[in-house]
Amino acid sequence: MEQSAAGNQKPNNEKAIELLEQIFNSWTSASEVDGIEYRSPASWKQIRKSTKLLKEAKSLNPDDPEIVERMEEIEGVLEDSRSTIPRYRNKVIVSLVLSIIFLVGFIYFQEFSDAVGDKPEYDPELWVTEKNGYITPESFVKPENVGEVSPKTYVPRGTKVRPLATMGSQWIQVELPDGQRGFIYTRHLKGFKHVAANREAIVTKRRGEKEGDTLQPGQEALVLQYFKDKSRSIYIDYIKIKLPDGRIRWAREYEFDRPFMEDLPKIAQLFDYQTTMDVLEKHTKGKHLNKVESRYGPATALIKTDKKLLAYFRQIVVVKGRDHYDDVLIMELNNDTLVQAFKLPEKTDRHFYDRFPLLNTVRKLEPSRTQVRTLISKDDDGYMQWWQDFKDIHWTTRILGWIIGIIVGIIIFLLFFSIPRLVINPLFQLFMFTKFLGNWQVKLVNFLIYLSASYFFFLYMAIIMDQWLIPAIGTVLTFVFWWRMYSTKITYNRCPSCNTMYSAIDEGSTFTGRSKHVTWGTYDVYKGTKETSTTRTKMYERRDKKEVELVDHYLEHRTCSVCGHKWDIQSEETAKKYTKHY
Numbered sequence: 001m002e003q004s005a006a007g008n009q010k011p012n013n014e015k016a017i018e019l020l021e022q023i024f025n026s027w028t029s030a031s032e033v034d035g036i037e038y039r040s041p042a043s044w045k046q047i048r049k050s051t052k053l054l055k056e057a058k059s060l061n062p063d064d065p066e067i068v069e070r071m072e073e074i075e076g077v078l079e080d081s082r083s084t085i086p087r088y089r090n091k092v093i094v095s096l097v098l099s100i101i102f103l104v105g106f107i108y109f110q111e112f113s114d115a116v117g118d119k120p121e122y123d124p125e126l127w128v129t130e131k132n133g134y135i136t137p138e139s140f141v142k143p144e145n146v147g148e149v150s151p152k153t154y155v156p157r158g159t160k161v162r163p164l165a166t167m168g169s170q171w172i173q174v175e176l177p178d179g180q181r182g183f184i185y186t187r188h189l190k191g192f193k194h195v196a197a198n199r200e201a202i203v204t205k206r207r208g209e210k211e212g213d214t215l216q217p218g219q220e221a222l223v224l225q226y227f228k229d230k231s232r233s234i235y236i237d238y239i240k241i242k243l244p245d246g247r248i249r250w251a252r253e254y255e256f257d258r259p260f261m262e263d264l265p266k267i268a269q270l271f272d273y274q275t276t277m278d279v280l281e282k283h284t285k286g287k288h289l290n291k292v293e294s295r296y297g298p299a300t301a302l303i304k305t306d307k308k309l310l311a312y313f314r315q316i317v318v319v320k321g322r323d324h325y326d327d328v329l330i331m332e333l334n335n336d337t338l339v340q341a342f343k344l345p346e347k348t349d350r351h352f353y354d355r356f357p358l359l360n361t362v363r364k365l366e367p368s369r370t371q372v373r374t375l376i377s378k379d380d381d382g383y384m385q386w387w388q389d390f391k392d393i394h395w396t397t398r399i400l401g402w403i404i405g406i407i408v409g410i411i412i413f414l415l416f417f418s419i420p421r422l423v424i425n426p427l428f429q430l431f432m433f434t435k436f437l438g439n440w441q442v443k444l445v446n447f448l449i450y451l452s453a454s455y456f457f458f459l460y461m462a463i464i465m466d467q468w469l470i471p472a473i474g475t476v477l478t479f480v481f482w483w484r485m486y487s488t489k490i491t492y493n494r495c496p497s498c499n500t501m502y503s504a505i506d507e508g509s510t511f512t513g514r515s516k517h518v519t520w521g522t523y524d525v526y527k528g529t530k531e532t533s534t535t536r537t538k539m540y541e542r543r544d545k546k547e548v549e550l551v552d553h554y555l556e557h558r559t560c561s562v563c564g565h566k567w568d569i570q571s572e573e574t575a576k577k578y579t580k581h582y
Contacts, residue, residue: 126191135182137301191260417474497565
């Protein structure tokens with residue numbers, strides 16, 4: 001039995017040696033020191049294959065101490081390689097998943113954003129007309145000229161209306177019981193007479209008196225009469241009010257608010273939604289008004305005439321060829337509120353950024369869809385209240401809050417314009433790890449990809465912001481920052497011989513010399529003041545100055561852990577700066 005066991009052990013040792021030789025020969029990362037060749041795996045594929053062969057060798061239970069020691073050495077090399085060799089596939093997959101999540105979220109936000117929103121709650125007893133009047137599609141006409149506006153809808157006294165949004169202090173967007181929508185003069189509404197002091201308000205027995213009783217903030221009153229004092233250089237609006245205890249007093253109108261309007265959202269009537277004629281026709285002709293509003297935002301007015309129903313959209317800007325139509329777009333609806341036709345406003349001047357190539361192609365995507373919610377905005381008094389409370393502590397906290405706000409705003413601004421870098425990151429990763437392309441080819445391909453993505457994002461933001469300068473600044477700053485970082489990563493970490501990423505080993509650096517850069521300039525020295533009977537002149541002497549910068553130059557040595565290739569990278573750093581005045 002013993003003899004048979006010993007006879008079987010020898011083939012096991014030989015088989016184990018063969019497996020270990022296969023492992024060593026499969027490793028392509030090689031180096032030579034003092035005539036001795038050292039190897040290690042260069043990829044996860046080699047690590048997985050070596051692990052499998054090593055497991056098979058261990059299962060043979062070799063008894064030769066040298067074989068056992070060699071297996072332990074190989075196991076150590078594999079363990080080190082697992083921590084140093086990047087998981088290329090994982091990096092590409094993770095960046096691809098993040099990019100897809102962002103794109104899906106962005107598309108979802110565009111496709112499913114509801115522009116109309118919930119209608120506000122209100123007290124119906126206060127939203128009743130107390131005078132005969134009109135609702136109109138306009139909110140900038142003088143109250144005395146409302147009757148001259150056409151088209152308009154007559155609203156008799158006692159009509160109950162539903163509030164939608166405010167437009168300044170004189171006009172409110174409302175909806176009539178029959179579904180018509182437009183702007184009505186606020187003084188025609190019952191709730192307008194119910195006021196509340198917004199500060200410590202002085203109320204007097206006679207109009208214009210300086211002393212009287214004081215109402216505390218929030219105390220309510222009922223308006224009986226309005227009066228505009230035109231006897232002074234500045235007009236003053238007075239109101240005659242009835243206090244809860246029955247007293248009749250006079251007060252200045254600006255010291256009172258209308259509580260029935262406080263919870264209403266505000267309408268951003270000048271919002272721009274850019275689109276093209278063909279896309280507009282595609283998404284409006286024959287479509288229901290609700291569907292049109294969910295895409296382009298709510299109509300600011302919906303007025304019935306003798307023959308048709310008209311929907312007014314102030315936010316839509318239509319581009320047809322080189323022509324812009326930027327004012328109020330009127331859509332004609334049938335009795336089922338389906339769009340039959342639309343009337344374009346007058347042409348306006350062409351924008352400067354319209355000259356950029358492919359801008360109209362991007363405009364057809366209607367990027368402004370991401371902003372439809374801004375048509376109606378509601379103040380949230382509790383939002384970031386803790387931050388407002390912090391800034392109100394002292395003037396120093398107010399300045400600190402201002403500085404922090406600017407810094408955070410800049411960071412958010414730059415991160416936002418870094419979106420193209422996030423989207424194309426999977427392509428960056430893919431080409432970085434593609435070995436059939438050299439370093440300069442990888443940089444060129446990724447540069448063109450990144451440049452294209454950034455340019456389209458710039459066009460996208462130019463349309464949304466309706467200008468080109470700020471999007472250009474954000475795009476250029478982030479492009480330069482991310483590209484310099486990426487280019488440096490390729491230079492330092494990708495072997496120029498075998499094109500393996502993250503294979504470089506830092507071998508130190510060599511100082512190659514110091515250079516001196518001199519810049520000449522001038523400065524003024526105050527020499528006193530010269531006075532005459534009519535003038536006083538400050539005297540200065542202009543002198544020269546020299547600004548000197550000392551720069552140290554280095555060669556940073558890199559060695560590829562896969563193929564052993566060595567390369568140097570030139571670098572520099574500022575050693576000293578000083579200015580000499582003459």
